[in-house]
Amino acid sequence: MEKIYNEHANTVYKFLYTKTQNSDWAEELTQETFYRAIKSIKTYDGSCKISTWLCQIAKHVWMQELEKKSKYKTENISDDMVSSEDSIEDKLVQAEHKIQLIKALHFIKEPAREVMYLRLLGDLSFKEIGDILGKSETWSRVTFFRNKCEIMKGDYYE
Structure with a gap:
């Protein structure tokens, strides 16, 4: 299991970071993912890549945590929210661009949307x-490029 952890921990972390956008939370969920993987390693049947199996576990862990957090609706103030060199105007413009991009991504059908999220927000190769989606590297590249072109046309923006 240590070998599996060393080979796939970074991929699982990046996958979870795309979901959480919080490094501490992604790290915590990564640890929980591997804990659950150890507990259920006997159920792994080899029908998919180990990285795919781990990311499936990670997705379930993340969704369960979201359910827990939605019950309490607490929001933490991070250090980078308090102190920043960007002006308020710059932050507002960046936030608006991010909102427009996320709105555009919302209209893309799965699994292409997942490719876009993992690439743009998770910075995954x-x-x-x-590997995560059970497809080829070429498929990921082509899917990303086609959807990027669609978004850049501006058809999705208001």
């Missing part, structure tokens, strides 16, 4: 994305 096309190979890692292909």
Whole structure:
């Protein structure tokens, strides 16, 4: 299991970071993912890549945590929210651009949307994305490029 952890921990972390956008939370969920993987290693049947199996576990862990957090609706103030060199105007413009991009991504159908999220928000390589989704690196590249072109046309923006 240590070998599996060393080979796949970074991929699982990046996958979870795309979901959480919080490094501490992604790290915590990564640890929980591997804990659950150890407990259920006997159920792994080899029908998919180990990285795909781990990311499936990670997705379930993340969704369970979201359910827990939604019950309490607490929001933590992070250090970077308090102190920043960017002006308020710059932050507002960046936030608006991010909102427009996320709105555009919302209209893309799965699994292409997942490719876009993993690449843009998770900074995963096309190979890692292909491994997670059970597809090839080329498929990930082509899917990303086609959807990027669609978004850049501006058809999705208000």
